[in-house]
Amino acid sequence: MIVEDAICSFCGCLCDDINVEVEEGKIKRVRHACRLGSSKILGHERIKAPMIRRGGELCMVSYQEAYDRAAEILLRAQKPLLYGWASTVCEAQKKGILLAEEVGGVLDSTATVCHGPSVIGIEEKGLPGATLGQVKNRADTIVFWGCNPAEAHPRHSLRYSSNVCGRFTPEGRAGRKIVVVDVRETRTSKNADKTVIIQPGTDYEVISALRMLVAGKGDVVPDEVGGVPKAELDGLAKTLLAARFGAVFFGLGITHSRGRYKNIDNALSLVTELNSHTKFVIMPMRGHYNVGGIGQVLAWSSGFPMSVDFTRNAPYFNPGETAACDLLAKADTDAALIIAADAASNFPRAAVEALAKIPVIQIDPYENPTTLISEVVIPSAIAGVEAEGTAYRMDGMALRMRKLVDTSYPSDEEILSHILESVHRLQRGLER
Amino acid sequence: MIIKGGIVYDPANGIFGEEMDLCVDEGRMAEDGKGEVIDARGLLVMPGGVDAHSHIAGTKVNTGRIMRPDDARLGIEPRSGVCRPCTGYTVPNCYAIGYRYARMGYTTAFEAATPIIEARHTHEELEEIPILDKGALTLFGTNWEVMECVRDKDIGKLAAYVAWGLRSARGYGVKIVNPGGGEAWGFGSNVKGPNDPVPNFDVTGAEIICGLAQANEMLRLPHSIHLHFNNLGKPGNYTTALETLELLKDIKPSRMRQVVHVAHMQFSAYGGTSWRDFESKAPVIADYFNSHNHATMDLGQLLFGSATTMTADAPLEYGNARLTHNKWSNHDIELEESSGVVPMVYFRKMLVNAVQWAIGLELALLTRDPWKVLMTTDHPNGSPFINYPEVITLLMSKPKRDAEMATLHEQLPKRTSLGGIERELDWTEIAIMTRAAPARILGLEDKGHFGPGADADISIYDLRPEEVDPSRDHALVKKALAAAKYTIKSGIVVSQKGQILAAPPGRTLR
Numbered sequence: 001m002i003v004e005d006a007i008c009s010f011c012g013c014l015c016d017d018i019n020v021e022v023e024e025g026k027i028k029r030v031r032h033a034c035r036l037g038s039s040k041i042l043g044h045e046r047i048k049a050p051m052i053r054r055g056g057e058l059c060m061v062s063y064q065e066a067y068d069r070a071a072e073i074l075l076r077a078q079k080p081l082l083y084g085w086a087s088t089v090c091e092a093q094k095k096g097i098l099l100a101e102e103v104g105g106v107l108d109s110t111a112t113v114c115h116g117p118s119v120i121g122i123e124e125k126g127l128p129g130a131t132l133g134q135v136k137n138r139a140d141t142i143v144f145w146g147c148n149p150a151e152a153h154p155r156h157s158l159r160y161s162s163n164v165c166g167r168f169t170p171e172g173r174a175g176r177k178i179v180v181v182d183v184r185e186t187r188t189s190k191n192a193d194k195t196v197i198i199q200p201g202t203d204y205e206v207i208s209a210l211r212m213l214v215a216g217k218g219d220v221v222p223d224e225v226g227g228v229p230k231a232e233l234d235g236l237a238k239t240l241l242a243a244r245f246g247a248v249f250f251g252l253g254i255t256h257s258r259g260r261y262k263n264i265d266n267a268l269s270l271v272t273e274l275n276s277h278t279k280f281v282i283m284p285m286r287g288h289y290n291v292g293g294i295g296q297v298l299a300w301s302s303g304f305p306m307s308v309d310f311t312r313n314a315p316y317f318n319p320g321e322t323a324a325c326d327l328l329a330k331a332d333t334d335a336a337l338i339i340a341a342d343a344a345s346n347f348p349r350a351a352v353e354a355l356a357k358i359p360v361i362q363i364d365p366y367e368n369p370t371t372l373i374s375e376v377v378i379p380s381a382i383a384g385v386e387a388e389g390t391a392y393r394m395d396g397m398a399l400r401m402r403k404l405v406d407t408s409y410p411s412d413e414e415i416l417s418h419i420l421e422s423v424h425r426l427q428r429g430l431e432r
Numbered sequence: 433m434i435i436k437g438g439i440v441y442d443p444a445n446g447i448f449g450e451e452m453d454l455c456v457d458e459g460r461m462a463e464d465g466k467g468e469v470i471d472a473r474g475l476l477v478m479p480g481g482v483d484a485h486s487h488i489a490g491t492k493v494n495t496g497r498i499m500r501p502d503d504a505r506l507g508i509e510p511r512s513g514v515c516r517p518c519t520g521y522t523v524p525n526c527y528a529i530g531y532r533y534a535r536m537g538y539t540t541a542f543e544a545a546t547p548i549i550e551a552r553h554t555h556e557e558l559e560e561i562p563i564l565d566k567g568a569l570t571l572f573g574t575n576w577e578v579m580e581c582v583r584d585k586d587i588g589k590l591a592a593y594v595a596w597g598l599r600s601a602r603g604y605g606v607k608i609v610n611p612g613g614g615e616a617w618g619f620g621s622n623v624k625g626p627n628d629p630v631p632n633f634d635v636t637g638a639e640i641i642c643g644l645a646q647a648n649e650m651l652r653l654p655h656s657i658h659l660h661f662n663n664l665g666k667p668g669n670y671t672t673a674l675e676t677l678e679l680l681k682d683i684k685p686s687r688m689r690q691v692v693h694v695a696h697m698q699f700s701a702y703g704g705t706s707w708r709d710f711e712s713k714a715p716v717i718a719d720y721f722n723s724h725n726h727a728t729m730d731l732g733q734l735l736f737g738s739a740t741t742m743t744a745d746a747p748l749e750y751g752n753a754r755l756t757h758n759k760w761s762n763h764d765i766e767l768e769e770s771s772g773v774v775p776m777v778y779f780r781k782m783l784v785n786a787v788q789w790a791i792g793l794e795l796a797l798l799t800r801d802p803w804k805v806l807m808t809t810d811h812p813n814g815s816p817f818i819n820y821p822e823v824i825t826l827l828m829s830k831p832k833r834d835a836e837m838a839t840l841h842e843q844l845p846k847r848t849s850l851g852g853i854e855r856e857l858d859w860t861e862i863a864i865m866t867r868a869a870p871a872r873i874l875g876l877e878d879k880g881h882f883g884p885g886a887d888a889d890i891s892i893y894d895l896r897p898e899e900v901d902p903s904r905d906h907a908l909v910k911k912a913l914a915a916a917k918y919t920i921k922s923g924i925v926v927s928q929k930g931q932i933l934a935a936p937p938g939r940t941l942r
Contacts, residue, residue, distance in 0.1 A: 090556065094560075101511055101516065101517065119498070122498060122499055122761075123498070123499055123500075123501050124759065125759045125760070126499045126753075126759035126760040126761035126762075126773065126774070127495070127498075127499065127761045127762075127763075128760060128761065128762040129761070129762060129763055129764075130762070130763065130764035130765075130766075131549070131763075131764065131765050131766045132766075133766025133767065134618065134764040134765065134766040136766070137618075137766060137767075138618055138619065167576075168632075244619060245618070245619055245620075272753070272760055275620065275750060275762075276754070278620055279617075279618070279619050279620030281762065281764065295498065296494055296553070297556075299494050299497040299498050299525075300489075300493075300494050300497065300525060300526050300556075300557050300560060301516070301525060301526065301527075301560065302504075302517065302519060302525060303497055303501075303503075303504030303519030303520050303523075303524075303525045304497075304501055304504055304519070305497075305498045310517070312510070313510035313511050313512075313517065314508045314509065314510035314511070314517045314518075314519075315504070315508070315517055315519055317501055317504070390552065390556060392553075396491055396495075396550075396553070396763070397549065397550065397553075398550065398552040398553040398556065399552070400552065
């Protein structure tokens with residue numbers, strides 16, 4: 001059987017033209033996807049059964065035992081952290097938010113070590129954006145700033161940006177100017193008309209210089225900014241101004257270098273300024289396929305898009321205090337549920353060390369470094385492959401992920417519902 | 433359920449403040465009822481409120497939340513009883529939307545603008561809003577396929593496309609925003625009026641509006657086209673409004689209703705040539721509505737204080753951002769639309785804002801037939817919906833309006849006729865403008881009235897219409913309207929004296 005037009009559950013591109021060959025309930029081949037996507041869809045060795053750590057060793061248990069233990073850990077904690085949520089569907093995220101409310105925890109997503117600074121930048125300045133199809137159909141000038149889609153979002157250029165043809169862009173790549181701004185040559189810059197290499201940590205200064213040049217105040221710009229000669233920056237500003245429709249895509253090179261959210265704030269201001277001269281939009285290159293979704297679901301449920309603390313019975317949001325790494329760094333959390341993300345691989349060392357000191361519940365299809373520090377491990381169906389649900393693409397477009405094959409593993413949503421039931425049962429027991 | 437002895441206002445059935453009992457059976461109004469008895473002796477009883485134009489769900493609403501943590505912090509209510517936690521003032525979270533409407537006695541609300549391609553997001557949020565019955569209008573005004581059908585003068589094909597679009601988007605009706613403007617904004621410009629050609633498409637806004645109106649009637653849709661004019665929010669735009677309304681006066685409605693519903697008329701009733709000589713043209717607009725029967729409007733009343741402007745009129749939002757230097761979100765939607773979000777504060781001492789405030793009230797008071805005028809604030813553009821009691825009391829009390837005007841800019845009386853208007857609306861007129869008329873204008877047969885078989889959506893207020901004089905006791909009235917004594921949704925008491933007792937999920941109407 002061939003499942004046509006399946007949606008890939010790897011990155012924020014959510015490519016929706018994937019054909020998957022299924023034989024006897026197993027995925028045999030994946031067509032159209034990039035290597036990252038097809039390896040995700042094909043999968044690899046799974047966690048076999050739920051486990052609880054006893055005497056230092058993870059021992060296999062029943063699902064019900066794992067749910068009960070997870071509920072007990074969450075209820076016993078003063079301030080549990082419920083972290084991850086990027087590689088699962090919105091239905092699971094909704095249940096997770098309800099669980100965080102019930103147990104009085106802090107819910108945070110992988111954005112906190114990814115595009116969290118972009119969210120704060122957007123809180124300062126708003127987001128002048130567009131859907132990816134708008135870029136495909138109209139953009140004649142595209143800037144990739146601090147991102148490397150050729151390796152991280154391999155089909156971005158073919159489906160949405162540099163190389164795709166659209167109604168007003170019939171020539172595709174030939175009709176576009178592609179600019180890369182980064183601290184080094186990348187595979188993306190090989191496809192660029194112009195690569196501007198800046199010194200690491202000077203994004204803010206370079207953006208400020210461009211703002212001045214675009215606003216016609218170039219006389220205040222020094223001869224060199226961030227290692228780039230003024231003449232080159234002036235040329236870049238002219239390229240931006242000459243666009244009929246311009247698009248800026250940015251990545252972690254700018255969100256996690258010196259200046260962090262201020263870099264994004266400045267880039268948003270540059271794009272706003274450019275709109276007094278021509279048309280420009282800007283968009284973060286979101287990594288995990290549904291990291292956009294947790295931001296959306298959290299915002300409509302709690303009013304805030306990340307790092308939400310429910311311990312006061314009402315949502316409280318103060319990144320720097322309520323973000324996952326901040327809580328861990330200050331030892332301000334005493335249990336963690338990690339779902340659809342691998343905190344142990346991606347957090348700063350000190351945060352991982354803090355995580356290793358508290359009871360951790362892991363919900364994931366795969367074993368990974370977080371498993372090594374977990375007290376409860378609950379294997380799940382792979383959302384977007386073995387379980388259906390909604391996901392939000394990097395441009396905010398909601399798409400329905402299909403179930404491609406059957407599985408005996410419960411979905412994230414089912415697991416969280418069961419933990420919620422155990423929580424309710426325990427709460428009733430405590431009341432008695 | 434039996435509701436005993438209320439003073440009932442059910443204008444759709446010719447009941448204007450009569451003492452009577454109401455019966456509910458299985459969630460609907462019935463001839464007989466049994467079980468729970470609610471004592472409403474002497475109290476004001478109306479059908480549940482229906483909001484025909486509000487921005488409550490979807491990409492732009494959530495963008496408003498994401499870019500405004502400041503706003504989320506203004507409305508925090510902890511979880512309690514059946515309630516999930518609430519946040520937000522102008523952009524409340526989904527739960528707050530459901531509970532706050534219900535507390536005021538509202539039981540139905542319509543999201544006013546959803547692009548087809550982003551409808552899934554809208555429905556995800558609508559599903560999360562408790563209590564209310566909900567619907568969403570679908571945007572067609574600057575859509576490539578629509579413009580091509582209109583250009584080719586193929587109304588049959590256009591109707592087929594509209595039918596497909598509504599079905600795909602689970603939409604309720606046809607919304608048109610700044611027709612043609614969204615396409616122009618794709619390359620950073622705008623159209624200057626309904627007769628300005630849309631770049632690259634060889635059509636005009638006027639042709640798009642007329643084509644969609646014809647397609648709407650060909651499909652016999654329950655609602656008419658729902659129109660946000662070109663040039664909205666600009667001084668002198670009342671001529672655009674009149675010119676556009678004239679285009680539609682000869683189209684025959686396929687049902688007993690209007691041919692066009694005008695969204696947030698206040699923002700399109702502006703005179704003057706610039707903000708400097710900005711003035712109200714509400715009397716001219718009201719005259720037009722008084723002498724024509726093909727159009728209805730909602731107010732889009734503006735109130736002083738915080739708001740969040742959000743619309744599919746993206747060039748307007750860019751203008752707002754440049755004007756206020758506030759943060760700006762824009763969202764272009766491929767093939768279909770563009771949109772924007774900008775936070776806003778309206779000031780009492782700013783003449784322009786004071787004139788805008790007056791225009792909404794003038795429109796409601798100068799249009800003679802209340803069936804043509806809906807009370808809205810275009811939530812959260814003019815003000816958040818929780819301020820409806822303020823608008824209603826302004827419409828019911830001349831002394832309140834006078835007292836308010838005395839605090840506003842001294843030039844105001846020269847720019848508006850509001851000070852000279854004596855009319856004070858009565859409960860029948862309020863019941864029409866907030867219940868019966870929105871239901872009729874939307875084509876919701878089971879809403880906005882108490883006829884047998886209608887949805888048992890009922891609001892009971894702690895007010896004795898036979899004793900209270902809203903003109904004098906406006907503060908009392910405002911307080912009572914802010915928290916209904918009982919709000920009943922499909923036969924279930926969902927709110928009592930401002931406390932949410934039950935939070936059933938509500939339906940999506942389509």
